[in-house]
Amino acid sequence: MSGLSDFFTTISAKRPRADGKPALTVRERFSALRNLPEFLRLIWETSPSLTLGNIALRLIRAALPLALLYVGRLILDLIVGLARNPSSTTSLTPLFELVGLEFGLAILSDATGRAVALLDSLLGDLFANRSSVRLMEHAAQLDLDQFEDSAFYDKLERARRQTLSRTVLMSQVLSQAQDAVTMAFLAVGLTAFNPWLLLLLLVAVIPAFLGESHFNERSYSLVHGWTPERRELDYLRVTGASDETAKEVKIFGLSGFLIERFQQLSDEFYSKNKSLVVRRATWGTFFAAVGAAGYYGAYVYIITQAVRGQISIGQLTFLSGSFARMRGLLEGILSRFSSVAEGALYLQDFFDFFRLQPRIIRDVTRPVRPFPNPIRQGFEFENVGFKYRNAGKWALRNLSFTLQAGEKLALVGENGAGKTTLVKLLARLYDPTEGRILLDGYDLREYDPAELRQEIGVIFQDFVRFQLSAGQNLAVGRIEEKENTDRIQSAAAQSLADSVIQKLPAGYDQIIGRRFTGGVDLSGGEWQKIALGRAYMRDAQLLILDEPTAALDARAEHEVFQRFADLTKGKTAVLISHRFSTVRMADRILVIENGQFVEIGSHEALLAKGGRYAELFALQAAGYR
């Protein structure tokens, strides 16, 4: 055991963790336990009746080992007494009564054991469901840019992954309390006999405890440090075999590439984990031997006392039984302690996730400004600049212009110019890094973001293809109206989705997308017509369409925009498109380049000006000649 001193130094010293952070100290491990009260409170809130029932049953179970050992002792002493004075007249009734009692206790022990397992599993399932719901609810409140941060994803991932182990942790914590009570009962009996033996037992199991907690920490560090890679592994697994990727994976022959990367990562994790589990098993065996030595030391002492007649045979079995039991319990408690501490470390991730707060919220220190209905002046960008989190360059800079109420504004610019970013700022998915956006003269931040979003209908170019029915796919534009078939059908008519849906076998009830049984997939343009319908589901004052017709054929696009003008009468609209045939229908066109304002004006005015717009327009027109 040359590594012994090494091993003990690592228990208290900080050393780099797998993720480069210093290893956790004993104190840090203990401090993770402070998460337990909050955890227990959540369990209690999940179901007070199941929790109470569980605790009551465990209390009964905690007293049973002592009771069984004690009855066993009485039986043995009675047998020894009866055997010393054999006589045909001696009644065996007291003996059988005791055996009957022991039988009853054994039945009770089994029944309560099963009942505890049942309550644990019911409570665990409820708790897991509840925490998944809370995770989803909390994630829904967070800002878009938090989702774009990989550290956030790692946190979310860890919080999500641990659902099962939180259920295990729950029964571990309860078992811990139960075993502590059992030990207290047994300790009373043992202390009366010889308190030193108890101490011996305690000292003998300490190395096992330290060993366990050391390896638990290493294993937590390994798993924690590997979160990004494990996310990548999941990503590779899904990308290698899913309906969405199968087409390109096949055509480009990517499976070998994906599998190779998967294998490389998983092999690396396997070998790191293997060396850890092997060391854990080796040390575990050694420490178990130390524990056993303590127990046998005490056992020899008790036997000697029995041989010398200091204690009866019944007492001998009671004491040695209590010792064996106590050793098992102590080892269990101590090793469980480190896995409870490990679970508490994971809880830290869980609670950390809930501590993340969105920044785009209503300013509660000021009275909320009611959203103008109708919008009178419009939106004004005042020297707006925006930088994505972790991005070096500005996506938008020094942008000043006005979007007048009722105006149809088109955004034009090359790929990456900042058009989508601009509309995300309008919808307050992000706040400007510098400058401000005013709505009717007041900062957008003074309005309730939820109300603002109610008044905005946005369809992004990367709209979501929900694997739901066609009707529901439209209804997501205003989910409160999911039962309002008239509204859904009229939105479908406005976006030309109605002709697509009529052809589906189950019409509006047809599941679209291939993920689920019976699903029917649509073409890119058909999907887009449905997504466009979402914008018409809401009676929003500002409509934002980010490349809404890119996948539509020329006739459909023309028709959509013929209707668009009618449908958005009196409303403000922002339209992003690379097609100048669409763009020219707008009242004014804003040209941006590298996130900077270039020019703004009507189609005619910009053409007459002969600037960037005129140049781009001529370029596209030339392509059609």
Ligand SMILES: Nc1ncnc2c1ncn2[C@@H]1O[C@H](COP(=O)(O)OP(=O)(O)OP(=O)(O)O)[C@@H](O)[C@H]1O
């Ligand atoms: N979530 C993001 N995180 C970091 N950078 C981003 C993010 N989204 C966009 N960008 C960057 O911001 C810049 C502007 O992107 P934006 O999507 O607004 O362009 P766009 O004009 O809409 O382009 P396209 O015509 O290709 O849709 C680009 O340089 C892009 O790489």
